[in-house]
Amino acid sequence: MTATVPVSAPRAAPVFARSTLLLCAVLAAVAASVPFWANSYVTSIVVRALIFIMLGQAWNVIAGIGGQLSLGHGVFFGIGAYGTALLFNEAGITPWIGLWIAAAAAGLCAMLIGLATMRSRGVYFALGTVVISLGFEKIARYVVDLTGGDAGLAVNYRGTAPALMQFREPSAFLWIDLAVVVAYFLFTRWLLHSRFGLRLQAVRDDEHAAAASGVNVLGVKLSGLVVSAVMTAVAGALHVQFYLSIDPGTAFGLFQAIQIQLPALIGGLGTAGGPVIGGLVATLLTEGTNYGATLLGVRGGDVLVYGVVLLGVVLYAPRGILGLFRRRAGSGA
Amino acid sequence: MIQALVSGILLGGVYGLFSVGFSLAFGVMRIVNFAHGEMVMLGMYTGFLVFTYLGLDPLLTVFVAPFLVGGIGVLAYLFIYRRYVGRTTLQQLLAAIALALILQSTAQLVFGPETQAVRSVFASQYLLLGPVFVSYAQVVAFAIAAVCVLAVEGVLRLTRWGQVVRAVADDAEAAEIVGQNAQWVNVTAFGLATGLAGLAGAVLVTYYPVNPHVGFVLMPIALIATVLGGLGSVGGAFIGGLICGVVEQLTSAYWTPALQDIPLYALLLLFLAFRPFGLFGRASAH
Numbered sequence: 001m002t003a004t005v006p007v008s009a010p011r012a013a014p015v016f017a018r019s020t021l022l023l024c025a026v027l028a029a030v031a032a033s034v035p036f037w038a039n040s041y042v043t044s045i046v047v048r049a050l051i052f053i054m055l056g057q058a059w060n061v062i063a064g065i066g067g068q069l070s071l072g073h074g075v076f077f078g079i080g081a082y083g084t085a086l087l088f089n090e091a092g093i094t095p096w097i098g099l100w101i102a103a104a105a106a107g108l109c110a111m112l113i114g115l116a117t118m119r120s121r122g123v124y125f126a127l128g129t130v131v132i133s134l135g136f137e138k139i140a141r142y143v144v145d146l147t148g149g150d151a152g153l154a155v156n157y158r159g160t161a162p163a164l165m166q167f168r169e170p171s172a173f174l175w176i177d178l179a180v181v182v183a184y185f186l187f188t189r190w191l192l193h194s195r196f197g198l199r200l201q202a203v204r205d206d207e208h209a210a211a212a213s214g215v216n217v218l219g220v221k222l223s224g225l226v227v228s229a230v231m232t233a234v235a236g237a238l239h240v241q242f243y244l245s246i247d248p249g250t251a252f253g254l255f256q257a258i259q260i261q262l263p264a265l266i267g268g269l270g271t272a273g274g275p276v277i278g279g280l281v282a283t284l285l286t287e288g289t290n291y292g293a294t295l296l297g298v299r300g301g302d303v304l305v306y307g308v309v310l311l312g313v314v315l316y317a318p319r320g321i322l323g324l325f326r327r328r329a330g331s332g333a
Numbered sequence: 334m335i336q337a338l339v340s341g342i343l344l345g346g347v348y349g350l351f352s353v354g355f356s357l358a359f360g361v362m363r364i365v366n367f368a369h370g371e372m373v374m375l376g377m378y379t380g381f382l383v384f385t386y387l388g389l390d391p392l393l394t395v396f397v398a399p400f401l402v403g404g405i406g407v408l409a410y411l412f413i414y415r416r417y418v419g420r421t422t423l424q425q426l427l428a429a430i431a432l433a434l435i436l437q438s439t440a441q442l443v444f445g446p447e448t449q450a451v452r453s454v455f456a457s458q459y460l461l462l463g464p465v466f467v468s469y470a471q472v473v474a475f476a477i478a479a480v481c482v483l484a485v486e487g488v489l490r491l492t493r494w495g496q497v498v499r500a501v502a503d504d505a506e507a508a509e510i511v512g513q514n515a516q517w518v519n520v521t522a523f524g525l526a527t528g529l530a531g532l533a534g535a536v537l538v539t540y541y542p543v544n545p546h547v548g549f550v551l552m553p554i555a556l557i558a559t560v561l562g563g564l565g566s567v568g569g570a571f572i573g574g575l576i577c578g579v580v581e582q583l584t585s586a587y588w589t590p591a592l593q594d595i596p597l598y599a600l601l602l603l604f605l606a607f608r609p610f611g612l613f614g615r616a617s618a619h
Contacts (some may be wrong), residue, residue, distance in 0.1 A: 051472065069423045071430075116602050120609040123365055123421040127556055128605050131598040134553055142591050166574030254549055258430055265427065299441065314428045 017124030020273040020322065024185060027276065035171035043170040047285060050095045050177035051239050052286075053279030056263025057096075057184040058231035064270035065197060065259070066224040067204025068122060069311070071257045072113060076106040076229040078095030078251030080236025082140070082147060085246060088164070095109040095165040099237040103230045108230030122207070125221075130254070137252035150312050152247025155240060161332050165241045172244045180238065181276070184231060200224050201270070232260075255303075265313050277321055285309065311315040334449035337586040338579060340463050345578020346475035347537050348569035351551065352558035353482055355531035359567025361502045361522045362418045365428035368409070369555050370548030371436035372527045375402050376534020377543040378444060382452040391451045391539050397479060398535035406527025410520055433548060439443055441545035448544040474536040481532060482571045485525070489567060496521050502565065553594070557601045563611030572612065576600075 019056065021099040034046050062068050076321040083102025093101070117128030132244045140147045147153055167173060189196035199220045202210040211217050240246045250256060264270075269276025317324055355369045364591065376398040380391035393578075409432060417425035458469040489495035500508040501518050509515050555570075558577050562569025577597055585593040 063423065067423060068427050116606040123426075124560075124605050124609055126365070126426050127560065128602060130556065131553055131584070131601050135598040138592055138595060142589070225402050228526055258434070261427070269423075299436070301442065303434050304438035304442065307431050307438060309429035310434065311413070311428060314431060318424055 005012070008038065008106075020255050020271075021189075021216055024273055024276055025079055027280075028178060028182055032175065033198060034172055035169075042058075042169050043174055045283070047173045047177055047242055049280060050174065050181050050282035051242070053233055053263055053276055053282050054177065054184060054235040054238070055232060055260045056275030056279045057181070057188060058228050058235060060188065060262045060264040060270065061191065061200075061231065062221075062224045062228035064198040064202065064264050064274070065191065066221060066228075068118070068225070069126040069267070070129050070228070071126060072131050073228070073232050074252045074254070074257040074262045075113075076110060076232035076238070077108060077236040077256065077260070078104040078136060078140070078248075080233030081240035081246040082153065082236075083233070084237040085153050086146070087241045089153070089156050093242055094163060095162070095237060098261070099234060102237055105147045106233035106236075107226045107230045111222060112227045114185055114225045118221045119218060123151070129202070129257075133254055134311075137248050140248035140252055141180050147248065149250065152245050155244045157244055166244075171245050173238070177238055178240075180234065185276060188275075191274060192270075196223065203324050204270075217296040221305050253312075258275070258310075259306070262310065264320075265310065266320055270324030271320075271322055274322050281321065304314075334586075335591040336465050337582040339462075339467060340471065341579030341582030342575055343467065343469070343475045343578070344582065345575035346478040346571075346576050347533050347574075348551075348554050348558055349574025350478040350482060351530045351533035351537075351573040352555045352570040352577075353485060353567050354526040354533075355555040356559040356562065356565055356567060357485075357529070358523055358526040359421075359559065360567070361498055361526075362519050363415070363421050364417060364523070365426055365429060366526070366610030367426065367552060368433040368436060368548070369527070369530055370552030371433050371440075371514055372402050372406060372413035372530035372541065372548075373534040373537065373551050374414065374440060374545070374615055375436065376531035377538040377541075377547065378440060378534075379531070380451060380535045380538035381444075381469060381543055391573065392473065393534065394535040398531040400531075402531025402534070406526045407520055409527070410523040414523065415519070420514075432561075433552070435462055437545050437548060444545060446545060448542045450542040451538055462553075470540040472537060477485040477536050481529065482567070485529070488610050494518075494521070536547040543574050554597070557597050559611075560601055560604055560609075562610055563613040565612075566611065566613045569611055569613035601609070 031046055031050070035043050038046075039198040055073070059070065059073050059074075062070055079104045080099070083105055084095045084098040086100060087098035088095055113129065113132055117125045141150055141282075143149075155166075157168055158164055160166065162172075165176075191200075199210070199215050202213070202215055203217050203220050207217055210220075236251070263275040264277035265278065265283050266274075267276065268274030285305065286302065289305045292302040313320065319326070350374050351369065354372070355366060358364045358366050358369070358375050376394075379398040379401055383389050383394045383397070384391040413428050413432060414425070417428070424595070434609050460467050460469060460472065479547045489499060497508065497518050498521075501522075508518075558573030559570045560573070561576055562571070562573035580596050580600065581593045584596050
């Protein structure tokens with residue numbers, strides 16, 4: 001595996017990448033300071049945004065950088081959330097450790113899913129992940145003794161207990177989640193220029209050409225999926241610690257799997273900054289439509305907004321918000 | 334056992350009808366229409382509207398729903414899918430999901446989130462065949478489905494248009510070179526594919542309750558039936574639909590209705606892993 005890898009995706013102009021980095025650093029600093037000047041309601045929204053961004057960053061690894069459309073990320077998210085909660089409730093294992101066990105389980109599950117669906121045409125992976133999502137949701141609703149069924153599972157709450165990753169105030173979650181988002185951002189930046197990341201991009205751009213250049217296509221796709229699944233499971237664990245409950249629809253539902261795609265798509269697929277920018281916009285969008293829907297008393301309006309935004313982005317801005325700026329910067333130079 | 338088999342086959346016939354449409358869109362244009370279930374849903378609501386507001390039998394909509402839904406399909410093709418013809422890309426799959434969400438939420442805003450049922454004249458009539466108990470509505474639905482699939486198969490094999498469609502499905506570029514306008518073929522084929530979904534919806538609603546999210550229940554079935562039969566194969570998709578119906582009913586009778594689709598999902602994964610070209614597909618294709 002020492003063959004050189006063709007990279008057809010043009011790298012972003014360095015000037016621009018630097019300004020995105022700067023923007024993200026400013027955003028991180030602002031986010032970290034939120035608990036000092038805002039109330040806990042605003043802090044909670046920021047935590048929600050950070051989890052959304054994290055999920056987008058995780059999905060972006062396999063879908064944006066690797067070009068494989070996963071509709072099954074709800075599965076990894078759910079394994080992270082249910083796994084961490086169950087390990088704590090049933091076995092008393094602190095989420096700080098349970099998180100890693102759940103993440104490993106999600107990685108293993110990703111490996112099996114990938115082995116079953118990634119060997120042939122790309123479209124089969126998307127089709128396979130749809131039914132895996134649905135299957136997990138149905139089973140989670142059925143095994144009531146373990147998962148609590150439709151009603152969901154509540155994490156045993158002990159008040160503020162740092163050793164159990166439980167805090168009464170959302171600020172602690174904000175700092176933990178922010179640290180993970182920053183780590184994911186730096187990881188994605190590294191990945192884009194790493195040997196492994198270049199192989200992923202080569203597979204995305206042209207599987208046959210990549211294979212002809214000596215890339216182990218299945219191996220690269222599988223590793224990408226496993227990395228992405230582990231990242232998603234960590235987000236699931238942080239989600240369940242913050243909300244203290246999880247239910248089958250939130251964890252495994254097809255709609256959840258679709259929602260996970262929004263940050264990267266809106267911000268810019270396959271970039272490090274995209275999921276961050278897109279996650280912020282998507283959170284504002286969700287909060288705004290939820291608020292509007294409650295105000296007007298309509299149900300289902302939020303999904304309509306999602307659908308229209310998703311279609312608009314896919315048809316008219318396939319490279320997301322960052323892509324729009326990049327095109328303009330490119331044509332101006 | 335026989336009861337589950339018979340009702341499985343009857344339900345499976347209708348599954349087969351919309352799966353044929355799903356398979357056709359993939360075979361000719363390489364379009365995976367994740368919004369196919371929503372096309373069935375629109376057909377079901379057409380029957381619901383005709384029943385509720387005109388007081389007519391929902392089954393009469395079999396003459397309207399295919400054209401209505403086919404028309405919506407043509408619009409979807411022209412405005413969305415046209416740019417993705419020939420290669421299934423991430424963008425195409427996402428666009429289809431977005432369309433599904435838009436149709437679903439619009440239906441929810443218009444018709445409300447409730448599950449609603451209609452009553453065809455056949456709904457309360459039952460037929461006793463030895464130990465087997467079947468409703469007329471299901472028999473009529475199956476008969477319509479079977480006739481339509483045979484008709485589609487016949488049109489594809491015997492007419493000039495059908496030959497062109499099959500030629501484009503085999504090799505769009507070569508068909509273009511010998512003077513067949515692929516764009517026109519694509520529009521009509523996509524209209525037919527979605528029209529079949531609308532038709533399936535119109536017959537399905539006579540005994541299967543409708544809600545705005547029914548598309549996400551039916552789309553996986555179309556997908557599984559299509560993969561079982563071989564992506565792109567019309568007859569294969571129909572057989573795949575029958576298999577789905579039978580497996581569902583058997584699981585529901587002998588295990589639990591709550592998990593009636595789980596064996597189907599497992600079956601799909603087995604096929605993806607070991608026989609991705611399906612029962613009737615060609616191993617060499619693509």
